[in-house]
Amino acid sequence: MGSVQVSPQSAFARFVRRAIDDARETRGWTVTDLAHHTGVGRSTVFRWLAGDWQDYPELAKVRGFCAALDLPVTAAFRALGLPDAGPVGRRRGEDTPVEADVRVILERLADPGIPAEEKHHIRDLLRYLAHRPVRRAGVGRDEGLTPRSA
Numbered sequence: 001m002g003s004v005q006v007s008p009q010s011a012f013a014r015f016v017r018r019a020i021d022d023a024r025e026t027r028g029w030t031v032t033d034l035a036h037h038t039g040v041g042r043s044t045v046f047r048w049l050a051g052d053w054q055d056y057p058e059l060a061k062v063r064g065f066c067a068a069l070d071l072p073v074t075a076a077f078r079a080l081g082l083p084d085a086g087p088v089g090r091r092r093g094e095d096t097p098v099e100a101d102v103r104v105i106l107e108r109l110a111d112p113g114i115p116a117e118e119k120h121h122i123r124d125l126l127r128y129l130a131h132r133p134v135r136r137a138g139v140g141r142d143e144g145l146t147p148r149s150a
Contacts, residue, residue, distance in 0.1 A: 008081040009051030015079035016048045018112045019069050026116045038068040056080060070123055075110035 023029040035042045040061045047053055057080070066073040077083070108114050109122060 007051070008056070008079070009053060011079040011081070012057070012076070013049055013051040015076055016045065016065075019065070019071055020045070020049070022116055022119070023069055026120055034069075038065040040065050056082075070109065072106035072110050074106065 020031065020034060023034050027033075029037070031042055031045055034040075035045055038061075040048075044057075044061065048057060062076050062080075063073050065071075066076050105122060105126075109119055
């Protein structure tokens with residue numbers, strides 16, 4: 001038996017449905033709230049949900065949708081059947097250790113099987129890491145963090 005081909009419309013509709021369900025569960029957003037925060041109109045969201053499109057969705061709208069919901073745009077592109085927009089000049093499977101870790105994190109955030117609470121913890125930790133002060137190598141614990149007296 002051959003594998004069943006899933007259309008980009010139905011795959012993307014499932015991706016959007018999971019994103020909307022997650023936004024409702026974790027943020028309390030309605031479709032109207034989602035449209036406001038993502039910049040994607042309600043009618044467009046409903047068309048995406050219904051798989052009612054012939055031309056591919058505008059990539060800028062897909063990116064805005066993903067950015068507002070903290071979703072990896074590569075997951076949306078995968079659902080649409082588009083090639084990943086990975087680093088140029090590097091073959092698949094040649095990730096650096098950091099890139100490999102980031103890829104795993106992004107996959108977890110896009111995975112519908114991962115509980116919303118776990119995704120929330122991942123996002124909180126990422127926000128913390130992104131905004132914490134950087135300690136420079138060779139600088140003492142308190143040195144470099146406050147101005148020195150003359």
